[in-house]
Amino acid sequence: MDNKSNESSKPHVIDSLSVDNVVLGIENGRLMVLAAKYNTGLAQGQWGLLGGWVSYDESIDDAAKRILKMITGVDDMYLEQFRAFGEVKRYPAERVVTIAYYALVRPDLYKMMPGGTASHVEWRDVHKLPNLIYDHGDIVKALLSHLKNKVRHEPIGFNLLPEKFTLLQLQEVYEAILDVKLDKPNFRRKILKMNLLIDCEEKQQGVMHRAASLYRFDMVVYQKLCEHGFNFEF
Amino acid sequence: MDNKSNESSKPHVIDSLSVDNVVLGIENGRLMVLAAKYNTGLAQGQWGLLGGWVSYDESIDDAAKRILKMITGVDDMYLEQFRAFGEVKRYPAERVVTIAYYALVRPDLYKMMPGGTASHVEWRDVHKLPNLIYDHGDIVKALLSHLKNKVRHEPIGFNLLPEKFTLLQLQEVYEAILDVKLDKPNFRRKILKMNLLIDCEEKQQGVMHRAASLYRFDMVVYQKLCEHGFNFEF
DNA sequence: TTTACAAATTGTCACAATGACCATTATGAT
């Protein structure tokens, strides 16, 4: 967030430029976002995205990573730039442009260790968000709509699912993001035909019905599809 | 561009934040980009994109428009944000993050009136660009690759073609951006089937062969497809 | 041990979309 605290680290930050990270994950088939409760500055006591100032001597990509780590303790998350938000009044105290980044991850994989400007960090259902500071609500909304689009042209799931997963789990990722119900047999047929998945020759464990086969992504194909795109209408 | 001149308009600009516009158009089936030759500041005498500083009291979108107008005299161009470029050393003199915008237009429609920091403005073939200042070459390259992708999911052409155009002209737009040859009958079939075009019931004039029918975009469908996307594999 | 259930998986079928072509038509120029 654009939290300008009173300590004067002035020469080291660009005080008109911040970064805000939107970390998304799926829990029980619901799309969740990581929110931070701030304990200093303008945003004190309020919820917002995982943001902070860009330092003078780091790239914006590095700033996003550093800030994510500072707030959550998490180190190894792949962030992608979404876009800049630059309305004049978006930040109340002064003029601040922010660059939004996002990540798609598995909530269970990361242990949050809140630090820096945030006192808590929590997963929240994207459809039941509290009011967020500044324009962070708009950022989330814009990102969700961006993702709905993106999902149709690029494979996703690699970061959202465990290494080995069932077809239904993958389907649920799509359903959570697109917010629709899909036909199981047809989903299976289409996704299998694109050669993106490798059969692990293993079965799901501990379910009280017929166990599903486990699959993993073929990373070579995955990369290629990410670059060249494909069509996923459903 | 990120041209920090020596006049001190200091309190009015965010001196770590610039905007760079990439204006693209098609001329004789070739994709062209608008380049400016600067006459002040660090970039003096060199070619670059259409850039400048973001003022303290204008949104970044407004800054992009203002700067475009300052450099080219052109007022009514639709700009869309591409993304931010924020490597530490991208600008030599100090730390500057830039936000790239782009437009797709008809070159013949705009009369350039160079002004502000630029002495000339010229259309250049994107595949035969001179060396551009800073990371402007990278920005163009990244944008072209972004467009190749975008074109497959959203209709384009509205700003690139005259109001009334032939199917071949539209096909040439796709060919210029995708840098491939397409099959004429198949292109026709596919594009017509999506209900995006309205037959003007008019023929092309002044060609020395069978005249083609003229079409125009159905703006309602066009908007809808822009939002919801579609599949354009070819 | 049978039965009921839940979900995975396989299969079918009519229909639409695609890619690679070939064929026909229109029009100015020679």
Place this chain on the structure above:
DNA sequence: ATCATAATGGTCATTGTGACAATTTGTAAA
């Protein structure tokens, strides 16, 4: 009239799609 050049129309085999019905497999209750 004939030619050159594109526009436009059509064929056809193949593949992809959506809507389902049918079958299989594993757990758990009767």
